[in-house]
Amino acid sequence: MNRFKVPVLAAILAVLSGAAVLAAETTPNLxxxxxxxxxxxxxxxxxxxxxxxxxxxxxxxxxxxxxxxxxxxxxxxxxxxxxxxx
CATH class of the missing domain: 3.10.450.40 (Nuclear Transport Factor 2; Chain: A,)
Incomplete structure (x- = not known):
């Protein structure tokens, strides 16, 4: 894998996991x-x-x-x- 792809992929995953945590915290009881x-x-x-x-x-x-x-x-x-x- 290209050495530049790994940090970008890691950054994307970090953003997505942070968004999931934020959504879970701000979503009312469903x-x-x-x-x-x-x-x-x-x-x-x-x-x-x-x-x-x-x-x-x-x-x-x-x-x-x-x-x-x-x-x-x-x-x-x-x-x-x-x-x-x-």
Missing amino acids: LSLGDLEQRMTAQGITIKEIELKQLVAEIEGKDAQGRKVELVVDRRSGEVLARKPD
Whole structure:
């Protein structure tokens, strides 16, 4: 490996790890995957897939009537921010 690439790579990794620590310190308490599953199940949602983003979760599944739905859920409060048929 080129001798100049190693210090640059080390600097990039240091910045990225520092950003991750900062994000963890400044991000409010977020609901875990299990918490989200539990809350959605209590609302009659059968979950097919959950994609976690920083402050929201995108959930695909079926509602209590068996209709496909896509939900956007606030990971801080568990509130459903958007609901659309799939």
